[in-house]
Amino acid sequence: MFVHYAQLGLLSLRRNPLLTALMIMSIAFGVAASMVTYAVFRAVSGDPIPQKSAHLFAPQVDNWGPQYNRKGEPASAMTYTDAMALMHAHKAKRQTVLFQVLMSVMPTQGSGLPFKSAGYATYGDFFSMFDVPFQYGQGWNAQDDDNRAAVAVISRDLNQKLFGGANSVGREIELEEQTYRIVGVTEHWDPKPRFFDMFNGNAYTDASEVYIPFTHAIDLKMDTGGNNSCSGVGNRGVGWDGWIRGECVWISPWVELDSKADADEYLQFLHAYAQEQQRAGRFSWAPNVRLRDVNAWLEFQHAVPPESRLSLTVALGFFVICLVNTIGLLLAKFMRRAPEIGIRRALGASRADIYRQFLAEAGMVGLAGGVLGLFLTGLGMAGAGMVFEPQIARLAHLDMSLVALTLLVAIGATVLAAFYPTWRAAQVQPAWQLKSN
Amino acid sequence: MMQIKPILAALKRHKAGTILIALQIALTLAIVCNALFIIQQRVDRLSRPTGMIETDLMAIQNRWVGIDDEATAPLVKADIQILRSLPGVEDAVSTNSFPLRGGGWSMGVRLNPTAKKPITQTTLYFVDDHALPTMGAKLIAGRNFRADEVVTIDPKVFESSPVVIITKALADKVFPDGSALGKQIYITEGAPSSTVIGIVERLQVPWNGNFANKFEGNSTLLPIQLSGNFSAYLIRSKPGQLASVLKAAPAALFKANRMRVIPSERGVRTYADVREQAYKSDRGMAILMGIICVVLLAITAAGIVGLTSFWVGQRRKQIGVRRALGATKHDILSYFLTENLLIGIGGVVVGAMLAVGMNLWLMQQFEMARLSPVYVIAGVIVLLLLGQGAVLAPAMRAARVSPVEATRSV
Numbered sequence: 116m117f118v119h120y121a122q123l124g125l126l127s128l129r130r131n132p133l134l135t136a137l138m139i140m141s142i143a144f145g146v147a148a149s150m151v152t153y154a155v156f157r158a159v160s161g162d163p164i165p166q167k168s169a170h171l172f173a174p175q176v177d178n179w180g181p182q183y184n185r186k187g188e189p190a191s192a193m194t195y196t197d198a199m200a201l202m203h204a205h206k207a208k209r210q211t212v213l214f215q216v217l218m219s220v221m222p223t224q225g226s227g228l229p230f231k232s233a234g235y236a237t238y239g240d241f242f243s244m245f246d247v248p249f250q251y252g253q254g255w256n257a258q259d260d261d262n263r264a265a266v267a268v269i270s271r272d273l274n275q276k277l278f279g280g281a282n283s284v285g286r287e288i289e290l291e292e293q294t295y296r297i298v299g300v301t302e303h304w305d306p307k308p309r310f311f312d313m314f315n316g317n318a319y320t321d322a323s324e325v326y327i328p329f330t331h332a333i334d335l336k337m338d339t340g341g342n343n344s345c346s347g348v349g350n351r352g353v354g355w356d357g358w359i360r361g362e363c364v365w366i367s368p369w370v371e372l373d374s375k376a377d378a379d380e381y382l383q384f385l386h387a388y389a390q391e392q393q394r395a396g397r398f399s400w401a402p403n404v405r406l407r408d409v410n411a412w413l414e415f416q417h418a419v420p421p422e423s424r425l426s427l428t429v430a431l432g433f434f435v436i437c438l439v440n441t442i443g444l445l446l447a448k449f450m451r452r453a454p455e456i457g458i459r460r461a462l463g464a465s466r467a468d469i470y471r472q473f474l475a476e477a478g479m480v481g482l483a484g485g486v487l488g489l490f491l492t493g494l495g496m497a498g499a500g501m502v503f504e505p506q507i508a509r510l511a512h513l514d515m516s517l518v519a520l521t522l523l524v525a526i527g528a529t530v531l532a533a534f535y536p537t538w539r540a541a542q543v544q545p546a547w548q549l550k551s552n
Numbered sequence: 553m554m555q556i557k558p559i560l561a562a563l564k565r566h567k568a569g570t571i572l573i574a575l576q577i578a579l580t581l582a583i584v585c586n587a588l589f590i591i592q593q594r595v596d597r598l599s600r601p602t603g604m605i606e607t608d609l610m611a612i613q614n615r616w617v618g619i620d621d622e623a624t625a626p627l628v629k630a631d632i633q634i635l636r637s638l639p640g641v642e643d644a645v646s647t648n649s650f651p652l653r654g655g656g657w658s659m660g661v662r663l664n665p666t667a668k669k670p671i672t673q674t675t676l677y678f679v680d681d682h683a684l685p686t687m688g689a690k691l692i693a694g695r696n697f698r699a700d701e702v703v704t705i706d707p708k709v710f711e712s713s714p715v716v717i718i719t720k721a722l723a724d725k726v727f728p729d730g731s732a733l734g735k736q737i738y739i740t741e742g743a744p745s746s747t748v749i750g751i752v753e754r755l756q757v758p759w760n761g762n763f764a765n766k767f768e769g770n771s772t773l774l775p776i777q778l779s780g781n782f783s784a785y786l787i788r789s790k791p792g793q794l795a796s797v798l799k800a801a802p803a804a805l806f807k808a809n810r811m812r813v814i815p816s817e818r819g820v821r822t823y824a825d826v827r828e829q830a831y832k833s834d835r836g837m838a839i840l841m842g843i844i845c846v847v848l849l850a851i852t853a854a855g856i857v858g859l860t861s862f863w864v865g866q867r868r869k870q871i872g873v874r875r876a877l878g879a880t881k882h883d884i885l886s887y888f889l890t891e892n893l894l895i896g897i898g899g900v901v902v903g904a905m906l907a908v909g910m911n912l913w914l915m916q917q918f919e920m921a922r923l924s925p926v927y928v929i930a931g932v933i934v935l936l937l938l939g940q941g942a943v944l945a946p947a948m949r950a951a952r953v954s955p956v957e958a959t960r961s962v
Contacts, residue, residue, distance in 0.1 A: 134858055135859055137854050137855075140851075140854075141851050141854070141855075144847050144851065148844065148847075152713075154724075158775075174632045195761060198593070219615070219617035219618060219813065221618075228810060228813075229617040229618065229813065230813055231615060231617075231813045231815070291618070292618045338621070338781075342626060344743045353708070353709055354709060357708075358708060367557075421835055421918050421919075423948055424917070424918070425837075425914070425918050426837070426840055428914075429583060429586075429587060429841070432579065432583045432842070433583065433844055433847075433848060433911075434584070435579060435853070436576060436580055436583065436848060436851065437851060438707055438721065438850050439572060439575050439576045439579065439855075440576055440852065440855040443569060443572040443573060443576065443855050443858065444574055444855060444858045446568060446569060446572065446859075446862075447569070447858055447859050447861070447862030447863075448862075450862070451862055451866070451868070453835065467770070485671055491906065496587075500834075501839060501840075502833070502835045502836035502840045503833065503835060503836065504832065504838065505832075535568070539568065
């Protein structure tokens with residue numbers, strides 16, 4: 116029976132090609148605009164580490180006070196003093212602090228030019244906390260942290276560049292004129308957004324290539340390759356020692372906590388730490404601390420670029436207008452066939468039959484709109500780089516789920532839009548139509 | 553106009569269609585107003601001048617490899633000598649940053665060295681006496697730096713400079729009475745003061761994000777060359793020779809010293825590229841909003857054509873009767889135009905409210921500015937005209953209905 120209705124629908128659609136084309140285009144444009152912007156939004160609003168996002172927390176301690184902090188929120192990173200206090204307290208199951216490093220790499224063979232690689236100076240817990248996958252070897256251990264060892268973990272890409280992809284564990288790498296022993300090679304690992312380094316605006320930058328122990332970097336007095344914020348506190352302090360003892364923030368701390376109770380306990384610890392600093396005279400304000408898990412942290416850091424939310428909002432509004440338009444056109448189309456409906460009803464078709472017939476017709480409009488919309492979505496994806504930052508635009512893919520969603524939304528929305536016109540069509544009084552004919 | 557009553561009576565019988573058209577006009581108005589407003593804001597932003605002469609200008613970003621941060625000063629000096637002596641190069645300067653670069657150094661400006669709150673923010677450009685000619689920034693008061701005032705300082709110990717050149721925007725903010733030249737300002741809390749020796753007409757800060765809107769013209773030039781790992785070079789070519797300098801400059805630098813990294817992306821750029829990359833998302837957003845506006849208006853017009861055509865078809869008999877009873881073609885035409893105008897007015901009244909509501913919401917969500925009523929008025933006029941234009945074809949078809957139709961039964 117459905118096939119019959121579909122044939123009837125096709126026939127009817129062919130009768131007013133202009134009106135039909137109008138409806139199809141309307142649906143297609145609406146659904147395509149929504150899908151392109153949704154694909155980008157989905158890419159930037161996703162959970163970068165779903166299996167663990169509820170157990171990883173970014174602690175914050177307000178070291179600037181109400182006069183200099185932003186809207187009462189503690190700084191988005193920590194001073195060396197506070198970061199070290201957290202590491203030494205060792206109150207969480209796992210903990211790490213990190214800062215971005217930008218290091219020159221000497222090519223191992225030949226006369227290639229040196230190049231820069233970005234990465235992180237961090238603690239060994241980093242790799243297990245963030246589930247970093249390894250191709251060869253593994254991260255360094257707590258002993259290496261304590262020994263301030265010159266060890267390094269490099270990425271698969273850097274390993275390819277330097278060693279042609281061979282197992283390089285145990286070999287040496289020269290970073291900033293210093294020799295490091297490679298202990299691990301990661302698989303390609305690049306969570307987007309890069310939740311653990313939002314402070315440096317690195318949410319969507321290229322994958323990091325190298326990791327070295329934080330303790331070793333501090334021994335070398337390595338400067339951060341990322342941001343250093345001193346807020347109203349003003350200057351950095353004099354020299355290296357002045358800087359790391361000062362109130363400038365540049366280190367991102369992370370802790371792993373298994374349960375809500377652990378998290379509460381850790382927050383208590385942060386509070387107590389801030390209180391202690393207040394008593395010691397360093398803070399002249401009441402403790403102001405935060406402990407946000409990954410998703411709360413991303414929201415706080417506005418991981419979703421405003422461009423993405425704004426364009427999704429406008430595109431959805433656009434889709435609603437397209438649907439209103441479709442309702443109007445379907446209404447016109449169906450009501451024009453009142454005489455035909457009257458005859459069918461008089462010949463014994465029930466209201467339900469009328470519903471089925473017209474909804475099938477609408478479904479076909481939706482399908483056609485969806486197919487055209489899919490084409491436009493593909494086109495839009497190619498052009499997404501014009502609207503969004505290229506590194507964000509390339510995160511959006513036209514994958515199977517998006518294809519299915521596009522067709523589903525197109526058909527679903529059109530059928531939904533058709534309910535009112537169909538209801539009106541089903542109300543047609545056969546006697547009235549027959550009489551006036 | 554006398555027809556309004558019968559039109560209203562007729563519309564009451566087509567409630568659904570009437571409401572749908574009005575709703576579509578209302579929603580379209582709301583979105584088009586806000587989209588146009590977004591376009592205007594973005595275009596305003598990306599057409600801000602930097603204060604530099606942007607033609608024949610290029611930038612190189614350089615990082616030293618395997619050289620102590622404290623030992624880079626002579627290398628930078630050598631680089632600059634090489635660049636200035638290249639054929640086709642007019643002038644060159646080494647700086648920590650430049651307008652629209654994205655990253656830079658900002659400080660608070662104070663008149664009282666111990667004040668807790670600075671008066672305003674400024675960016676610091678660490679340059680030498682070649683900065684103004686290279687940038688093409690216009691000095692409107694005072695003098696340029698002298699070569700003997702230029703010193704090299706480690707950024708970790710930098711506090712202030714005895715002399716500075718500031719932009720007019722900064723001067724006006726700190727000295728509203730226009731007396732900035734020769735005065736003392738403090739760029740680091742508790743550090744020695746700096747004398748303003750020159751004022752440039754305009755020089756934009758390195759950032760173009762919303763956060764920098766408040767101080768986007770507040771720049772300070774200091775006769776200081778920072779030592780350290782990173783340096784940026786601004787190079788002005790002789791007129792029309794930019795393309796050759798673009799190739800020659802990095803080649804000459806590598807020839808002099810290979811221990812450096814000039815990134816393949818954004819390492820060597822013409823200033824036109826710098827500007828394009830800085831405003832990429834603004835331009836993209838304006839284009840997207842433009843496309844959405846055009847498609848929306850087209851769809852709304854098409855919807856009006858579709859529904860009105862249906863109404864005309866439905867009312868052929870009534871139109872025939874009216875024509876038979878003496879109504880002229882013009883009467884029929886004006887009937888449909890007036891009908892559309894009434895629906896349109898209903899739509900734009902609701903739409904104007906929606907537009908303002910949507911703007912309020914956007915202001916809250918995206919830190920947008922308040923929608924100027926000009927946009928609402930312009931949107932109202934555009935949509936009413938669009939409606940009249942869209943209804944014209946079906947209305948003319950209606951006007952051509954012959955009085956004979958009245959006598960036909962179908």
